[in-house]
Amino acid sequence: MATKVTPLSGFPELLPAERLLELHFLDTIREVFELHGFTPIETRAVEPVERLLGQGGDADKEIYGLRRLAADDEDKGAELGLHFDLTVPFARYVLEHAGKLDFPFRRYQIQKVWRGERPQQGRFREFTQADIDVVDVGALAPHFEAEMPLVIAEVFSRLPVGEFHIQVNNRKITEGFYRGLGLTDNAGTLRIVDKLDKIGAANVRALLVESGATEEQAAGCLALAEIRSDDTSFVDQVRALGVDHPVLDEGLAELAAVIETGRSVAPGVLVADLRIARGLDYYTGTVYETQLVGGEAWGSVCSGGRYDSLASDGRTTYPGVGISIGVSRLVHLLIDNRGLTTSRRTPAAVLVAVTDEESRPHSTAVATALRARGIPCEVAPKADRFGKQIRYADRRGIPYVWFPGGRDDSGERPDQVKDIRSGEQVEADPSTWVCPDADLRPAVVTLTR
Amino acid sequence: MATKVTPLSGFPELLPAERLLELHFLDTIREVFELHGFTPIETRAVEPVERLLGQGGDADKEIYGLRRLAADDEDKGAELGLHFDLTVPFARYVLEHAGKLDFPFRRYQIQKVWRGERPQQGRFREFTQADIDVVDVGALAPHFEAEMPLVIAEVFSRLPVGEFHIQVNNRKITEGFYRGLGLTDNAGTLRIVDKLDKIGAANVRALLVESGATEEQAAGCLALAEIRSDDTSFVDQVRALGVDHPVLDEGLAELAAVIETGRSVAPGVLVADLRIARGLDYYTGTVYETQLVGGEAWGSVCSGGRYDSLASDGRTTYPGVGISIGVSRLVHLLIDNRGLTTSRRTPAAVLVAVTDEESRPHSTAVATALRARGIPCEVAPKADRFGKQIRYADRRGIPYVWFPGGRDDSGERPDQVKDIRSGEQVEADPSTWVCPDADLRPAVVTLTR
Numbered sequence: 001m002a003t004k005v006t007p008l009s010g011f012p013e014l015l016p017a018e019r020l021l022e023l024h025f026l027d028t029i030r031e032v033f034e035l036h037g038f039t040p041i042e043t044r045a046v047e048p049v050e051r052l053l054g055q056g057g058d059a060d061k062e063i064y065g066l067r068r069l070a071a072d073d074e075d076k077g078a079e080l081g082l083h084f085d086l087t088v089p090f091a092r093y094v095l096e097h098a099g100k101l102d103f104p105f106r107r108y109q110i111q112k113v114w115r116g117e118r119p120q121q122g123r124f125r126e127f128t129q130a131d132i133d134v135v136d137v138g139a140l141a142p143h144f145e146a147e148m149p150l151v152i153a154e155v156f157s158r159l160p161v162g163e164f165h166i167q168v169n170n171r172k173i174t175e176g177f178y179r180g181l182g183l184t185d186n187a188g189t190l191r192i193v194d195k196l197d198k199i200g201a202a203n204v205r206a207l208l209v210e211s212g213a214t215e216e217q218a219a220g221c222l223a224l225a226e227i228r229s230d231d232t233s234f235v236d237q238v239r240a241l242g243v244d245h246p247v248l249d250e251g252l253a254e255l256a257a258v259i260e261t262g263r264s265v266a267p268g269v270l271v272a273d274l275r276i277a278r279g280l281d282y283y284t285g286t287v288y289e290t291q292l293v294g295g296e297a298w299g300s301v302c303s304g305g306r307y308d309s310l311a312s313d314g315r316t317t318y319p320g321v322g323i324s325i326g327v328s329r330l331v332h333l334l335i336d337n338r339g340l341t342t343s344r345r346t347p348a349a350v351l352v353a354v355t356d357e358e359s360r361p362h363s364t365a366v367a368t369a370l371r372a373r374g375i376p377c378e379v380a381p382k383a384d385r386f387g388k389q390i391r392y393a394d395r396r397g398i399p400y401v402w403f404p405g406g407r408d409d410s411g412e413r414p415d416q417v418k419d420i421r422s423g424e425q426v427e428a429d430p431s432t433w434v435c436p437d438a439d440l441r442p443a444v445v446t447l448t449r
Numbered sequence: 450m451a452t453k454v455t456p457l458s459g460f461p462e463l464l465p466a467e468r469l470l471e472l473h474f475l476d477t478i479r480e481v482f483e484l485h486g487f488t489p490i491e492t493r494a495v496e497p498v499e500r501l502l503g504q505g506g507d508a509d510k511e512i513y514g515l516r517r518l519a520a521d522d523e524d525k526g527a528e529l530g531l532h533f534d535l536t537v538p539f540a541r542y543v544l545e546h547a548g549k550l551d552f553p554f555r556r557y558q559i560q561k562v563w564r565g566e567r568p569q570q571g572r573f574r575e576f577t578q579a580d581i582d583v584v585d586v587g588a589l590a591p592h593f594e595a596e597m598p599l600v601i602a603e604v605f606s607r608l609p610v611g612e613f614h615i616q617v618n619n620r621k622i623t624e625g626f627y628r629g630l631g632l633t634d635n636a637g638t639l640r641i642v643d644k645l646d647k648i649g650a651a652n653v654r655a656l657l658v659e660s661g662a663t664e665e666q667a668a669g670c671l672a673l674a675e676i677r678s679d680d681t682s683f684v685d686q687v688r689a690l691g692v693d694h695p696v697l698d699e700g701l702a703e704l705a706a707v708i709e710t711g712r713s714v715a716p717g718v719l720v721a722d723l724r725i726a727r728g729l730d731y732y733t734g735t736v737y738e739t740q741l742v743g744g745e746a747w748g749s750v751c752s753g754g755r756y757d758s759l760a761s762d763g764r765t766t767y768p769g770v771g772i773s774i775g776v777s778r779l780v781h782l783l784i785d786n787r788g789l790t791t792s793r794r795t796p797a798a799v800l801v802a803v804t805d806e807e808s809r810p811h812s813t814a815v816a817t818a819l820r821a822r823g824i825p826c827e828v829a830p831k832a833d834r835f836g837k838q839i840r841y842a843d844r845r846g847i848p849y850v851w852f853p854g855g856r857d858d859s860g861e862r863p864d865q866v867k868d869i870r871s872g873e874q875v876e877a878d879p880s881t882w883v884c885p886d887a888d889l890r891p892a893v894v895t896l897t898r
Contacts, residue, residue: 011493015550016490034825037795037825037826037827037847039469041468043462044461044575045561049518064516064518066514067513069509069511069512069514069530069565100464102844106795126495346555376486378485396551
């Protein structure tokens with residue numbers, strides 16, 4: 001096959017060492033999710049297009065539709081599209097399997113999603129998300145809204161991501177405030193205010209006025225969006241703006257509860273930030289975004305919120321709350337901008353050398369003995385001279401080279417193992433040797449810049 | 450969203466307990482692959498359609514093409530399709546990144562693939578494959594052909610799959626034999642003989658004659674396909690058919706070497722079976738299929754082979770050999786037909802009870818202490834009476850319920866933990882309690898039938 005090979009913009013691929021780093025992130029995420037009792041599910045990559053449509057923002061035009069190159073009569077059914085997040089498919093999964101699930105249902109889900117948006121820094125057309133959600137039948141206890149960002153805080157505390165803030169807002173605050181101001185197009189207003197970071201206050205003000213708001217109403221919206229606190233003092237700041245509405249009261253109480261719990265469990269991690277909007281329409285209460293300090297230009301690396309009516313079959317509603325780590329964005333950000341790196345290019349900790357091709361079975365037996373004891377190893381692909389085999393290991397970051405012994409004219413020679421980083425070489429038996437690297441998994445070097 | 454929820458034929462989804470089983474399979478597969486020094490990579494889900502086309506069998510018409518619902522000028526490039534295996538994308542990855550890879554390059558890859566074929570037992574439109582491959586530059590040492598099925602044998606020996614056979618053939622045997630017989634359309638002949646299991650010997654004979662073979666040539670093809678041995682005696686059986694060709698000699702020697710190594714490392718696992726063809730055109734030497742004894746109707750659960758020219762940029766060729774576990778097929782087969790099951794529906798080993806909503810922070814602190822020591826747990830979602838909280842744990846297969854103590858009128862009460870399977874309840878401290886279940890991962894029950 002001599003077709004030209006070219007990268008596809010927006011479909012990034014990692015080299016082996018980078019993939020080992022990504023796997024370290026994925027393993028850590030999964031471990032923390034499981035420690036918190038989230039159960040794994042996976043949904044199919046496709047949904048009927050009609051289920052994907054109408055979730056707000058640019059989602060609709062970013063959907064990838066599917067068609068078989070040779071479609072036949074069987075495919076007369078619904079048109080299929082690749083999912084663009086894991087929340088919409090999860091809501092559908094809950095509806096489809098409700099009778100067989102235990103509620104409140106806590107699940108995690110780590111999968112690829114696809115969005116046909118314009119590729120740019122941190123924005124890909126194919127990327128991996130890691131989500132947790134809790135859904136219940138009819139009503140969902142508010143303590144879950146405080147729990148979600150705290151699980152994420154634990155994940156991030158175990159990863160070399162540097163300093164981060166999880167920003168929390170509540171859609172009821174913006175909605176109640178806008179209604180209290182006398183504005184009626186809640187979603188439209190929110191969408192304009194959401195552009196604040198991109199286009200600045202003056203332009204947002206102009207757009208709000210253009211959409212029918214008075215100067216005073218526009219100023220109020222902007223004043224609300226400026227409020228930010230890592231304790232519950234945001235409540236008084238909102239009150240000071242003199243706007244009153246029962247939905248606003250509800251939102252302030254809910255957000256205060258989340259921030260209060262956050263302060264007691266993981267101080268300094270959660271921030272009430274009344275500018276946070278989230279693009280998708282299905283959120284109805286608490287919303288989250290996460291920024292790495294110094295990585296703000298990449299956008300949020302972990303987002304989510306509460307949705308009260310995403311999963312409903314018309315009779316029963318399953319309200320939920322969830323949060324999603326943008327794993328691809330996070331890992332690419334750290335590799336590209338922070339020098340995230342590892343010394344390993346393979347999981348193998350030992351290269352078993354091969355003296356000559358006739359003795360390959362002997363080297364294979366050594367490898368089998370090491371593997372039986374959980375030590376990952378590779379048998380040298382070729383009986384080159386040992387210097388070349390050591391270079392083979394060195395190039396891949398394999399720390400140890402094993403030299404099988406054997407019988408020669410001078411009698412029985414024992415096996416030896418060399419730490420090629422220090423040069424130290426000792427006699428060893430594959431059935432008893434203890435690998436000095438306690439953690440055989442690739443060592444992740446924390447950020448180099 | 451009140452749209453009707455219906456399953457999509459060919460896109461199976463697992464319930465939580467089933468997904469825990471699948472993850473046990475995936476974790477075991479990954480562990481063995483890493484023990485053997487295969488390095489992880491992941492390729493994008495899409496390739497330009499022209500790269501996917503022309504790989505033989507029904508692959509072409511099973512490709513899913515992609516189009517953005519709102520395509521714009523940026524998308525004027527190559528048409529994209531979802532990959533139907535992991536070998537074609539891996540070959541492309543090798544070509545694209547060759548300058549940054551270490552050869553021979555050993556990689557594993559566990560991903561979804563998509564084939565728009567007619568859904569039926571064990572055949573899905575979306576499924577997970579777990580592949581290992583080794584590629585080298587210019588030439589590939591033959592010992593890798595013996596290694597691939599032995600890694601799989603180790604994977605399967607750690608999984609509750611029952612008895613299995615890995616069948617091995619070599620395309621040079623069929624090609625050399627057909628040419629020695631005087632038949633010229635090697636691929637066409639192979640494709641007809643490959644139908645043997647489906648349509649029987651008489652129909653294969655008729656098709657061969659129809660395609661231009663004499664009765665004697667057709668009889669020769671059928672006689673070759675009948676040969677099967679778990680040692681190298683197949684060589685003499687082929688010789689006895691009196692056909693001679695240098696390519697046949699090469700194939701017989703290569704297959705004999707694979708079977709010989711297999712017998713010495715994992716006796717009874719490999720079988721030389723000269724009927725094995727594999728549907729895809731890119732194989733050029735050794736080919737593998739794997740059947741579970743008693744599960745033959747489901748087809749091969751692990752297949753692969755050697756490909757000499759799949760990865761070539763016109764100047765350099767990267768020959769490779771690989772094998773791929775059909776994880777979805779395997780897991781569905783075992784769940785549906787063999788009663789593969791687990792008692793767990795969540796990774797949580799402990800449910801921390803909540804005495805009343807005011808003391809939820811105390812229960813959360815207990816959970817945090819347990820998690821810090823690697824014990825997965827969940828805090829009860831609601832301060833129901835304890836009987837109800839125990840039932841909550843029981844329904845999910847959570848083996849332990851933790852009752853936080855506290856201070857009441859009678860003084861300080863210690864925490865207690867109950868094994869709800871045995872009913873035994875003991876005093877415990879979350880910072881020292883040792884969970885008696887050594888392996889906190891969901892216990893996989895071996896096949897129940």
